[in-house]
Amino acid sequence: MLKTALRNVFAHKARLMMTVLAVMLGVAFVTGTLVFTNTISSALEKSSSKGFDHVDVAVTPGSTKSEGDRVGRSTKLTDATLKKARSVPGAASATGVVSGYAAVADQDGKLVGNGFSTKGGNYSGTAAEPDDRYPLTDGAAPRGEHQVALDAETAKRAGYKVGDQVRMSIDGPVLTPTVTGIFTTDDGNVAAGGSLALFDTATAQQLFHKQGAYDEIDVTAAAGTSQEQLKRNLDKALGTAAVDTDTGKQLADDQAEMISSSMSSMKTMLLVFAGIALFVGIFIIANTFTMLVAQRTKELALLRAVGASRRQVTRSVLLEAFFVGAVAAVTGLGVGIGIGAGMRALMDGTGAIIPDGPLVVSPGTVVSALVVGVLITMLAAWLPGRRAAKIPPVAAMNAVHAAPTAKSLVLRNTLGALVSAAGVTAVLAATTMSGDSGQLPMGLGAGLLVIGVFILTPLLSRPLIAAAAPVLRAFGIAGKLARLNSVRNPRRTAATASALMIGLTLITGLTVIAGSVQSAIDKMAADSLKADYVVSMANGNALSPDVLKTLDGTPGVTATSGLSNSPSRIDGSTEYLTGVNGKTISRLAELPVDNGTFTVGGSDVVVDDKTAKDHGWKAGSAFTAHYEDGKEQRLTVAGVYEGNEMIRGIMLDSSTLNPHITDGVSDMQVMLKTSGGTSDATKDKLTKALGENPAVKIQDRQDISNEIAQMFTLMLNMLYGLLAMAVIVAVLGVINTLAMSVFERQQEIGMLRAIGIDRKGIKRMVRLESLVISLFGGVLGIGLGVFFGWAAGQLIGNSMSTYALILPWGRMGIFLALAAVVGILAALWPARRAARLNMLAAIKSE
Amino acid sequence: MTTTPLAGRTTTAAARATDLSKVYGQGETQVVALDRVSVEFRQAEFTAIMGPSGSGKSTLMHCVAGLDTFSSGSVRIGETELGSLKDKQLTRLRRDKIGFIFQAFNLLPTLTALENITLPMDIAGRKADKQWLENVIQMVGLADRLGHRPSQLSGGQQQRVAVARALASKPDIIFGDEPTGNLDSRSGAEVLGFLRNSVRELGQTVVMVTHDPVAAAYADRVIFLADGRIVDEMHAPTADTVLDRMKRFDAKGRTS
Known part of the structure; x- marks a missing residue:
């Protein structure tokens, strides 16, 4: 059996190539992550422990x-x-x-x-x-x-x-x-x-x-x-x-632990994305082995006929998978170590300085890379292996090449419908729950739905691809044949499209959520802010009181208010008090009042709705605050306002609060209004007044929006980068499927050439098939992504009042175009091969 | 080789090969598949090409049908010289002027019988001649099977679809490569009957490679190839005369 398995691997080198590549990429991702994070944390630990050399x-x-x-x-x-x-x-x-x-x-x-x-x-x-x-x-x-x-x-x-x-x-x-x-x-x-x-x-x-x-x-x-x-x-x-x-020693150990724990969360995140890429790879492996088994039906039946047991047949397929996985894992390990080293060099190059240290390739890294590669491959080959065992010995006697089993999809469709329905139900139920309690059912539901849709893809492929028929008709016979070919092996098409679907679902979902959250935060900042400018420190620290004084004395500035923070103890719990200028705050911030009046001054304070509810306050309620310096004061709630993510808590006049602050009064930010409103000239004037200080940010509403947008763009781009690996693996899958199809249909292609389709026509046929499969995966992925984005948004909306679903049509268009590009790229090589087939050899080959 | 035109037949050639040679390999390993063959296939004639394995009969057909390239000589389909054509022009010529019937039927499993029949016209982007199409379908007796897919048809029915496909686009000439090789004798006879009828009744030109003397007997003329050369020709053949001629190849093979 060992010899048979080995021979088979060598016999199908070319056809196993995409599989090896897919597994290799996944393993390389895992290895790269482990090597990179281990190297960085060991270097950081070493350098930080040196920092404690002078401390006993x-x-x-x-x-x-x-x-x-x-x-x-x-x-x-x-x-x-x-x-x-x-x-x-x-x-x-x-x-x-x-x-x-x-x-x-x-x-x-x-x-x-x-x-x-x-x-x-x-x-x-x-x-x-x-x-x-x-x-x-x-x-x-x-x-x-x-x-x-x-x-x-x-x-x-x-x-x-x-x-x-x-x-x-x-x-x-x-x-x-x-x-x-x-x-x-x-x-x-x-x-x-x-x-x-x-x-x-x-x-x-x-x-x-x-x-x-x-x-x-x-x-x-x-x-x-x-x-x-x-x-x-x-x-x-x-x-x-x-x-x-x-x-x-203790300090050094604590520091090392802190570094490794912060690196480990980064490691976990990277490994999640590596896992996604590997998961996508499973579809490709399964496709390849299914095809290899189908093509070898006669051969496997012969093995059975001469006395091999079912288990031996399964084992021979698994053994083959083992070899493929091992080769892929070893190359992946090598590539991954390279990636880890390259990433460090890259980070050095971009200015993020990382302390020097040797590249760390731990035995754990090597073992996990090899185990992951081999296990994933064998796991994916398990079902095809089982199917191989079911081939009856009599199949060896059939003269005709056994047709691919057109096993009924009824069972599969029923199962898929049930799982999908359960997923949708769970997700919908989760959207009505509050933020935290809804997360688990939503995650579970989303997982179920993805699996359900995957099971249903063969069923979905027919109507969805049929819907593309009018477009394909424009390409004449090549378009028609492409459409028919793409639904010919629904299982394989489904697995190929699903691989792409997973990546695009995540990309679309994240884009929808990020876009909606960004606009929600933006709206919050814009809606609640009436000030022309907000001044703060670039490092997020507090501002010296001098800044407020300077701004107060700057000509053209008509109203200012600092925002100082101080902890206090009220009714036994800790509440943060915000000190503002009670005379100007209502001109600088827009906060709708639920009841009472927005009066801040003396012992009159305003409280956001949430805090008020927690303490059971309404306008007119009084409470005692224990300040930071140990003194206490009786305060009266003048009004309850609607708090948001940016401004909330108990607001009192800074002249009331500031005397009690022990560490030196400092404002987290200063809001101000000017006579001229926002303009470059005003900003210039303010910058000059503050001494053109690089550490101080002076932002108008637009700047704040831009900053928020920048943050989200950076985050999204990072996620896109990480998900790109899953998409690349999916592209390999499309190439794999097309190469298989071209190989299996050599005779047909030869005949089509003989009766008059030119090379261009053949190429177009393969390309269109690739396009159809990719767009099918793209449409499914974008559709699911939008659904998940909407559902997650319902959860977020419960805690974020300004949240509204925003569908990034432009981006979604780009993603669909990306799916199309994937299709065209993936078809390049298979289409060329198909067009170059020797007509006569193809017609004769059985 | 010169052939005397049969009385009552048109003298125009549908296809003609002159000094046609096909050589594989070079030097020591050189194999001559066709050795300066000259032959003419006249319009509205049914020609069978016979010969022992390796005689070059398939190669001859492939070269004349524009499926394969040749080393020297000339091939004309109607007035068109194939030697100077690029792949694209050759493809178009096959599409518009030539019909094919293969041993393994070679239908597209995804298309219905009717779609398979009209495939060459669909490739060309032409509308089928409705009347003609009906005649052809009537002739091969497939009227009630048009919506079926190849997997739902018997071998004989599949080859009848292939014959209809070859006839439907009214090509100048139809080439058959062992068209009855995969059929039982009854289905084979049916298919050959259709081919002969298309020549007699519709004036179609048919050239068929076969190794079966019974199949060859349906032809108007049989040419015999051996070692890449035309060695004999027979008109109005019967299965017995063809068989006798073939036996002489065997005898020669054994004695040499």
């Missing part, structure tokens, strides 16, 4: 279990704490660490790094006693508020050297310190492409609003003292209630 024990302020607990409590690490830590037995040194965000602009005024990785800190040391966390490669330590040190990577990227003036910003106002030193660092954030700017400790404390306090105290152990010993000593000296202590 880190002391941080007493643990805060949740944000709400911060209310009324705050421990600070002060100079006194630092002194105490330094004198603990076994401590060699202790360094006070201050950190925050600091945006650095390059020579052209552009932000270095992306918004979230621009860090700032303190250089704790002097020329005599340098800070050994940050070895200086050039210049000297920064001193005072006009001096700064930059990491070497940032200095190189932005083109700064010692003596240059740098434009930077902490929380709004522009600073222009002079670079006094360049240093190197092991900081993982810098290694990953961020920037780090250091001030002297006092300046850093002031800039980051931490007067006299440290974020962390790093203690190093004296020779002979272990990290654990030092930790115990520190706990004893400082008190476990006031501070938390962690050993350097």
Whole structure:
């Protein structure tokens, strides 16, 4: 049996090619994902653990279990704490660490790094006693508020050297310190492409609003003292209630775990898409083996006739699948390792800096790639193998080539109808449920429906392809023959089209959902915003109060309001309070009032409908708020407004709230109205007023819409890229099917050539068949995608009031065109082969 | 070779081959399939081509019918010289001037009997001559089977569809490649009867390759090929005279 199986694989090399390619692509995707993510996380872990080389024990302020607990409590690490830590037995040194965000602009005024990785800190040391966390490669330590040190990577990227003036910003106002030193660092954030700017400790404390306090105290152990010993000593000296202590090893481990967990979610996502590509591949494998078995009917019957058991026949087919899968898996593994290496190079090339490290190909990667490749192939070949076993020995005696079994589709159609109906019912039922509880039934229903539609595709193929007949008629006899050929083997056509359908269903569904959500968010932003401009930090941090002051003093600005945030405790639960300018807010934001009036000022507050419902408030209700600083105040609900994703919660006047904010008042954003409305000139004026700061965003409604659109476009493009693999595999499937059809119909093609169809006509016939199959898959996929998009939208709409289904007709047109392109491309080679067939040989071949 | 025209028949040739040679391979491995064959197929005549296996009878037919290329010489269908035609022109010539009947019927399983019959016209984008089509269908006795697909027809019925397909487009000449090879003797006789009737009654020209003396007996003329050359010709053949002639090939084969 082994020999037979091997011989068969070699005999059908060409016909197995597409199958091997399909499996190979899937395996390569899996391998590439594993290699890439393993390599990155190992490099990141290594580089971040280096960052803890100078820390034996880190002391941080007493643990805060949740944000709400911060209310009324705050421990600070002060100079006194630092002194105490330094004198603990076994401590060699202790360094006070201050950190925050600091945006650095390059020579052209552009932000270095992306918004979230621009860090700032303190250089704790002097020329005599340098800070050994940050070895200086050039210049000297920064001193005072006009001096700064930059990491070497940032200095190189932005083109700064010692003596240059740098434009930077902490929380709004522009600073222009002079670079006094360049240093190197092991900081993982810098290694990953961020920037780090250091001030002297006092300046850093002031800039980051931490007067006299440290974020962390790093203690190093004296020779002979272990990290654990030092930790115990520190706990004893400082008190476990006031501070938390962690050993350097612990911190490194925590960090490594965090990195690997964030990489693993990326890995999971990539593997899902690899899984989709592999799933699509199953259809191709099954098609190929079905055909091989059908063509070998006589041969297999002969095996049975001379004494092979059914099981042996099945096993010989499975063995063949094993060889095919093994070859595909091994090549896929090789290609995948290449992809992993290439992806890292690509990311390096696009500026996303990844720390160096060796390419990691773990044994797990190799094993899973091989197992996946072989198992998928054997699984897909299992049904054809079973069918092979059912061939009766007498089939060997039939002189005529056994016709493909025209087994009734009744059973299949009934099953398909039942499964589809169950799927549709579940999806429809889910649309009436609330967001969270509806997700599971919707997912299940969607899965069932896809399977049901797949089972039904042979049935659906007839009417849908018949509907294309008028168009095909325009192509004369070639069109007619193409249509008839495409429904000739409904199962095979169905499997081929389904492969394409799956990819297009996902692509269309995601496009519909993303488009609708985007427009919903956009509408929310536009509807609720009456302000001309919104000012915020590029890195999402809070703005300095100076920004609001500056804007207030800018000519042409007619109304402003900051939005400050502070946690509070109300009725035992944590609620965020939003401080706004009560006099101007109604001119800047449009929030429909359900009951009461929109009055914010003194002890009058407004509450969004959801919070009001949670607490059972309505206009006139009063409640007690415990502020962040421990004080409490009786507040009255003046009105209940309809909250949305952008603005919600309890809104009170900033003059009421701000005195209670402990960490320094800061606004998440500032909304403003100008006398001239939005215009380039106004924006210019505002930009100038804020010192042309690269870290500050000044956006009008259009800018916000654009930003939202950009985010969605980026996300969709990424998903398209990932789903492209599934589409490519589907293309291989169409090629495979056409190649099989051409092979099986050689005699017919020869006859058609003899009685007068020219090569062009034959090519056209094959191409049209390909087009029909691809468009069939495309129509099914787009149809299902729209349905799922609509259904998921119903769920989203329950929690998003502005959600409305938007059908991206243009995109859908493109997807259909894509299906057509797939059809034409897939037909290139089979059509050429068909046209080149030797007429006489074809007619004679049995 | 020269042939004397039969009395009462038109002298125009439907197809003519002159010094036709077909050589496969080169040098040592060279095989001469046709060796300077000259032959004429007159209009409204039923010709059978016979000869032992490997005599070149199929090759001759394929070359004259524009299915295969030849090495030297000339082939004319009517007034058209095939040697100078490109694939596209050759295809059009086959479509418009030539009808084919194959041993394995070669019908399209996806088309009905009627659609198979009108296929050459559909390919050309021409409308079928209704009256003619009805006559042909009547003649082959398929009137009540037109909506059936080939898989629902017997072998004899399938070949009758193939005959109707060849006749329907009124070609200048019909070539048959062992048209009765896959049929039982009764069905075979039917098909040959139709072919002979089409010559007698409709003035069709038919050339058929066969190895069956009984089939050859339906022809007006039999030409015998051996080793790529025409070695004999017989008019008004009977099964017995053809068989006798064929036996002489066998005897020669055994003695040489």
